[in-house]
Amino acid sequence: MFDFDVIVMGAGLAGMRAALAASQNGSKVAVITKVYPVRSHSNAAQGGINAALTDRGDNWEDHAFDTIKGSDYLADQDAVEVMAKEAGSEVINMEHMGAAFNRDDQGRLGVRAFGGQREARTFFVADFTGQALLHVLHEQVLNSGVKVFEEWFVTSLIMQEGRCNGVVAMDMRTGELHVMRAKAVIIASGGVGRVFEPSTNALICTGDGIALGYRAGAGIMDMEMVQYHPTTLKNNGALMSEAARGEGAHLLNSEGERFMERYAPNMMELASRDVVSRSEQTEINEGRGIDGCVLLDARHLGEKLINERLSQIRQLGIDFAGKDMVTDPVPIRPGMHYIMGGIKTDIDGQTSIPGLYGAGETACVSVHGGNRLGANSLLDTLVFGRRSGEHASEWVKNQTSASVDDSYSKTDREAIQNLLNRDKGEMFGQIRLNLGQTMNKHLAVYRDQNGMEQAKSDLIELKNRYSNVIVHDKNLIFNTNLIFTLELGFMLDCAETIILGALERKESRGAHTRTDMPDRDDKNWLKHIVVSQINGEPKVDYVPVNITKWQPQERKY
Amino acid sequence: MDVDLNIARFNPDAEGKSPYRQEFNIEVNETDTVLDGLIKIREEVDGTLALRCSCRSAICGSCAMRVNGQAVLACNTKITDLVSNKNKSINVEPIGNMKIIKDLIVEFDTHWEKIKAIDPWIKTDSSPPEAEYIASNESMVELAGVMGCIQCGACVSDCTVLAVDETFLGPAALAKAYRFIADPRDEANSQRLKDLNEPSGIWDCTRCMQCVEVCPKGVDPMGRIMKLRDFAMEAGFKNTNGARHAEVFSEIIRNNGVLNEFWLPVKTFGMFNIPEMLKLAPIGLKMVMRGKMPPIFYEKIPGYKNITKLFEKTKVL
Numbered sequence A: 001m002f003d004f005d006v007i008v009m010g011a012g013l014a015g016m017r018a019a020l021a022a023s024q025n026g027s028k029v030a031v032i033t034k035v036y037p038v039r040s041h042s043n044a045a046q047g048g049i050n051a052a053l054t055d056r057g058d059n060w061e062d063h064a065f066d067t068i069k070g071s072d073y074l075a076d077q078d079a080v081e082v083m084a085k086e087a088g089s090e091v092i093n094m095e096h097m098g099a100a101f102n103r104d105d106q107g108r109l110g111v112r113a114f115g116g117q118r119e120a121r122t123f124f125v126a127d128f129t130g131q132a133l134l135h136v137l138h139e140q141v142l143n144s145g146v147k148v149f150e151e152w153f154v155t156s157l158i159m160q161e162g163r164c165n166g167v168v169a170m171d172m173r174t175g176e177l178h179v180m181r182a183k184a185v186i187i188a189s190g191g192v193g194r195v196f197e198p199s200t201n202a203l204i205c206t207g208d209g210i211a212l213g214y215r216a217g218a219g220i221m222d223m224e225m226v227q228y229h230p231t232t233l234k235n236n237g238a239l240m241s242e243a244a245r246g247e248g249a250h251l252l253n254s255e256g257e258r259f260m261e262r263y264a265p266n267m268m269e270l271a272s273r274d275v276v277s278r279s280e281q282t283e284i285n286e287g288r289g290i291d292g293c294v295l296l297d298a299r300h301l302g303e304k305l306i307n308e309r310l311s312q313i314r315q316l317g318i319d320f321a322g323k324d325m326v327t328d329p330v331p332i333r334p335g336m337h338y339i340m341g342g343i344k345t346d347i348d349g350q351t352s353i354p355g356l357y358g359a360g361e362t363a364c365v366s367v368h369g370g371n372r373l374g375a376n377s378l379l380d381t382l383v384f385g386r387r388s389g390e391h392a393s394e395w396v397k398n399q400t401s402a403s404v405d406d407s408y409s410k411t412d413r414e415a416i417q418n419l420l421n422r423d424k425g426e427m428f429g430q431i432r433l434n435l436g437q438t439m440n441k442h443l444a445v446y447r448d449q450n451g452m453e454q455a456k457s458d459l460i461e462l463k464n465r466y467s468n469v470i471v472h473d474k475n476l477i478f479n480t481n482l483i484f485t486l487e488l489g490f491m492l493d494c495a496e497t498i499i500l501g502a503l504e505r506k507e508s509r510g511a512h513t514r515t516d517m518p519d520r521d522d523k524n525w526l527k528h529i530v531v532s533q534i535n536g537e538p539k540v541d542y543v544p545v546n547i548t549k550w551q552p553q554e555r556k557y
Numbered sequence B: 001m002d003v004d005l006n007i008a009r010f011n012p013d014a015e016g017k018s019p020y021r022q023e024f025n026i027e028v029n030e031t032d033t034v035l036d037g038l039i040k041i042r043e044e045v046d047g048t049l050a051l052r053c054s055c056r057s058a059i060c061g062s063c064a065m066r067v068n069g070q071a072v073l074a075c076n077t078k079i080t081d082l083v084s085n086k087n088k089s090i091n092v093e094p095i096g097n098m099k100i101i102k103d104l105i106v107e108f109d110t111h112w113e114k115i116k117a118i119d120p121w122i123k124t125d126s127s128p129p130e131a132e133y134i135a136s137n138e139s140m141v142e143l144a145g146v147m148g149c150i151q152c153g154a155c156v157s158d159c160t161v162l163a164v165d166e167t168f169l170g171p172a173a174l175a176k177a178y179r180f181i182a183d184p185r186d187e188a189n190s191q192r193l194k195d196l197n198e199p200s201g202i203w204d205c206t207r208c209m210q211c212v213e214v215c216p217k218g219v220d221p222m223g224r225i226m227k228l229r230d231f232a233m234e235a236g237f238k239n240t241n242g243a244r245h246a247e248v249f250s251e252i253i254r255n256n257g258v259l260n261e262f263w264l265p266v267k268t269f270g271m272f273n274i275p276e277m278l279k280l281a282p283i284g285l286k287m288v289m290r291g292k293m294p295p296i297f298y299e300k301i302p303g304y305k306n307i308t309k310l311f312e313k314t315k316v317l
């Protein structure tokens, strides 16, 4: 058995930031991650990170307002205020740690424009900002006392009398399960992308932490809010960063028209993501698309700028769409990208379960509400990662270790053994694919009651199939077959919270757009939907939105 | 279309535990990558196939492997680029210079140990400014070029020095070291260069270019190692065979306009360095016997003075 003050599940930006903060505050900290830290999905973030720096003439209130308007007024305004106020110091802190941010003429941090914001306040490292930040944070972790369990897979939370006292995790190298006791556990395991097919997300984004929180009884909030990014490649769903439009690229339909003129005359291509994705989908649905896509045209930006600031996505276009954006428009379409919802936390990362914290894409504070602004997610991971690390390390000072022993891995060990013993049934692959297809069909940019009901009944059938899933690989060492099968179990639970949340919300708000209920309804639905699992059954609750000073208004871009 | 993926496999749990080959014939699309093919196999044909992969867009660094003998990222290697009407077979193996755990999965431990060995974090003596450090965009773009390394291990896999000397820090760790030394914010250059000057460091690269060739992110590890050599010599770390070799090399050319291979090693090690001279003796003897010994006395080339002038003009060494 291992024993720590604080265990962090996940080594993305949120997890490593949390671990550093807790360790600097004197806690004995472990990070458990199913991939090497630098392989975490945070590395995929291309465009940048937002912060309103006052010495640049910007101010946090403008950033907060843009965020709240972007969220379609579903974000909790106290949380957004915290994020906007603390953004500057987090970005500067990353710079001091060694992130190679692009500069302006005076050698200060340079900015680019991003969607849904009236001010250019997105700081960036070319078009691989996430990778740049992730590696720098990893350097700091290597120089700290944090113990990192690399390629270890968390299978469950250790719960005693409604409190979280650690995790059970598998060392993937040996296949052995270990009990890992902690006074506090911070879940920072990233998003749920693979629940949808296709998705911009990595194959490891399977919602493990959200599902573990759900199974343990924590509230899961805003899950109906699924972001479809406006510019993803058709073939493999890879992302073409919003940075392209931030740098001035246009969106064209089959008639060569900059169609955003009709939907968002002021902000055009840089309206909020939900708005742009809906506009594209409408163009495609009304027959002005090309083979299910519209075009991202960056030709007028010139090769020099593209090479300096968009080199990575230029290569993605060449590799995966056969189009070089220097000479050709690239066909793109809306694609599943981000989950605004997650484990409900307060502004210090605390969930409804004592000893359990959440941070990053896994958590829902809620700063993104109905729609996240581009470049606010990296910020969310750092600000709330640090805050949960700090809070947890303070909190554990007054806690004694629970009586936990090695027997706590027994249930998981038996479940896994049963799974390995089963030899009649189907492999995970088709079940996962069918789940993704159903979700992408019925919980996409446009939704309606019938479609969502269909998804709900599909899910029941998928869960039935899953109860007979088999694992080909019967060995223990690096059994990725087993890992994928366990992940699929997590994904099915996440899908349940998404579908239930979506069926519950009887209006259109942010990313949740219903063709059968096209209007926003502040009177009845200016509230969060929280799904939790009580005695194995899902239960739905409401939580009011926290409004500090920005009253809901009509949303126009 | 269909292709044959011929995969090097190894199951550590199996009895006998010997590596074997397995060929899978699969249907693929025009745009499919080698990774797509492998995923298809493990999801539809044989769930036991083990490999690491995650982002599918060449940024996470998980899926480095050897395809047709060369280290690549499977996720940005298109199948159509590898097959023809005549040959539809593709060879897939784990990356080299690392121990195999299972199928295409290798131990990265030694890789990370070497990364850690270069103290991979920014070191400053003074406390940071209140706001950001002021730096030119050029310096940051240049730095971002090397920080674009995704630690995939492709360069480590195909490094010809590591293949014969596992103590060599290797291209990835040295490129990482460069990242700190080139960073205007780091204040530990002199100690870093001193450490890199030790055996297994910057002077052990043979400049075979293999790392530059296979790097999927254009990091140019060898180019960085060469720059580190320059930095080390500029900082006054000249007391290594490598540094002396470089100095003697240019000295001979500067003074004669042509290289003399007899004097190069002799001067590098020092004529009175008896142990090294004794070590050279057997090679010298062999060369004499095969008639390949370079002349001890040699002539300067005509116009050598112009070469000397060139050296003065460009102020190298």
Ligand SMILES: Cc1cc2nc3c(=O)[nH]c(=O)nc-3n(C[C@H](O)[C@H](O)[C@H](O)COP(=O)(O)OP(=O)(O)OC[C@H]3O[C@@H](n4cnc5c(N)ncnc54)[C@H](O)[C@@H]3O)c2cc1C
Binding pocket: A009, A010, A011, A012, A013, A014, A015, A032, A033, A034, A035, A037, A040, A041, A042, A043, A044, A045, A046, A047, A048, A049, A129, A130, A152, A153, A154, A155, A188, A189, A190, A191, A200, A201, A202, A204, A208, A209, A239, A337, A338, A359, A360, A361, A362, A374, A375, A376, A377, A378, A379, A381
């Ligand atoms: C293509 C793309 C581009 C993006 N661009 C931007 C951008 O420009 N700006 C922006 O702000 N946001 C962007 N985002 C969103 C942003 O990158 C993510 O929301 C954010 O990085 C998530 O970070 P995280 O720390 O929460 O999780 P991740 O970085 O996903 O890390 C999750 C961690 O959890 C671990 N883990 C998961 N399950 C388990 C388990 N069972 N056991 C052990 N460990 C586990 C993983 O190993 C990993 O270390 C982008 C997203 C994508 C997909």
